[in-house]
Amino acid sequence: MIEVKNLVKRYGNHIAVDQLSFTVDKGQILGFLGPNGAGKSTTMNIITGYISATEGTVKVNGIDVFEEPEEVKKMIGYLPEFPPLYPELTVLEYLNFVAELKKVKQSERKKMVKDIMEITKITDMKERLIKHLSKGYKQRVGLAQAIMGYPDVIILDEPTVGLDPKQITQIRDLIRELSKNHTVILSSHIMQEVSAVCDSVMIINKGKLILQDKPENLSSHFNKSGSLKLVVRGDRKAVLKALNDIEKIKKLEETESLEQGTISFTIYSNESDDAREDIFYAMSRINTPILEMQSIRMSLEDIFLKVTQDGTSLMDEEEGI
Amino acid sequence: MLAIFKKELRSYFTSMIGYVFISLFLAIIGIFFIFNNLLSRQGNFEYTITNVSFIFVLLVPLLTMRIMAEENKQKTDQLLLTSPVTAGEIVMGKFLSVFAILLTVIALISTYPLIMNLYGEVPFASSYGSIIGFILLGGSYIALGIFLSSLTDSQVVAAIITFIVFFITLFMENIAGSISTNHSTAFVFFSVIVVILCLILWNMVRNLMLTIGIGIIAEGIITAIYLYNPTLYDGAIVKVFSWLSATSRFDNFYMGIFDLADIIFYLSIIFVFLFLSTQVIKKKRWS
Missing domain, CATH: 3.40.50.300 (P-loop containing nucleotide triphosphate hydrolases)
Known part of the structure; x- marks a missing residue:
């Protein structure tokens, strides 16, 4: 047409x-x-x-x-x-x-x-x-x-x-x-x-x-970042130690907790690695209940912002691969 | 084209401009008619017509100032140019709408000689001859006004430019008369004109080779004539100006001379400026 x-x-x-x-x-x-x-x-x-x-x-x-x-x-x-x-x-x-x-x-x-x-x-x-x-x-x-x-x-x-x-x-x-x-x-x-x-x-x-x-x-196109949002209830030190032992986790950021007695993290890992199971077992070993675990998907707004800021053509990249 | 024609006419009469134009036109002509014909007991309507030929300078900008400039400003040209009409049809529709208003007024004043005829002798030939000349003169001013309006997107600027240009046309002959008549001045004058025309051409086509080529050829011809026979340039500026002067042509009609050359002159003025207006519209696509 x-x-x-x-x-x-x-x-x-x-x-x-x-x-x-x-x-x-x-x-x-x-x-x-x-x-x-x-x-x-x-x-x-x-x-x-x-x-x-x-x-x-x-x-x-x-x-x-x-x-x-x-x-x-x-x-x-x-x-x-x-x-x-x-x-x-x-x-x-x-x-x-x-x-x-x-x-x-x-x-x-x-x-x-x-x-x-x-x-x-x-x-x-x-x-x-x-x-x-x-x-x-x-x-x-x-x-x-x-x-x-x-x-x-x-x-x-x-x-x-x-x-x-x-x-x-x-x-x-x-x-x-x-x-x-x-x-x-x-x-x-x-x-x-x-x-x-x-x-x-x-x-x-x-x-x-x-x-x-x-x-x-x-x-x-953008869901490969592999970041997770994690909320647990437990001792901060123990949790941090347990998480740091997991190899798949590249970076750990503590975020502000909304509920009292809970600790929140944003966890970054490699695109190919899924750290969710490791986190589950690590937390269960130290008897820390996981209240929330969610992989962070990019919203359409995020995609738009990311794409327009980078200014690179994703179409070309994909064709190249 | 008909759609644009009708829309423009309607716009003139939904705003005040149409009424203002017609009433001012009739008022000015009426005043001169009273003094030249009624009070002085003369049947020669051409006296009135000649006296009021300046009327276009005052009143035509009123009609033409917004005709293109406003489209540019309101971005309604986007509607026209993405509709299945050509630039020529757009310009023609607009020209005819203004011309129709002029014809309405002239139809009214055409009855004056007939009215006078009830009370005495009226030389119809020169009366109506001058009215025809008047129509052609008006048409030329309208075409020029439309062209000038297409160059800008502000009504006010369009009005001012139109007024200045019209004013110059009125005094074209007088201006020419004050310029030296010797041949070297004329030579310089024509050379400058060629340069200006080339600049305009370049602005329109953006083709450097073509512009320079035409410029060199034209300057060459001017120089060749100058070297061959410089006396040809004596008084040439005045000749050109009075040849171009729309108002001096008008005098022939007033004297009852119905020269085909004069009619063709006015028609070509109208054609040239309407053509230039369509070029301005088309050029917008390429800017």
């Missing part, structure tokens, strides 16, 4: 997008995830034909964006970072204008505008001037604009910014609904959002693709 190959965008010496390649299949929801300035919006602007690429190709349904922009633009609905609204028009006037601009047939126009206002829940506001709308409503009008004409591909740049939690859930449901008939690309810097909605997640930093996978698989 969408094929992006070796996309590069340079602004002078600054590289905004660096050798980005990916494909999106029909009916998929792809999420771009990355910190601010990672190149998400730039990539979207290139796919929609708003700006050109320095190098690389983008094909939508097999048609090249740079060769036949008009054809591609017919197939794409785009909600940019700032919803492109005319403050002096009413919601209804604006959507009628967009429908006409996107070459929706006159006979279907009225119904489509009405339906889309229902879907995005802005029917109550249709007579209001856009400049009088709140941020959340503006965002929804922007979304309505992107859906207008029911294009094959819908590209949403941070669609839930400025919405309250209830609206966010509604918009997510809407996006899921849309993906039944459309291909959706959305961007976000919020991890949960992407993992809640998307079939596939791309983490981008400094214009480079760092990782692409299904949201549920993301954490598996």
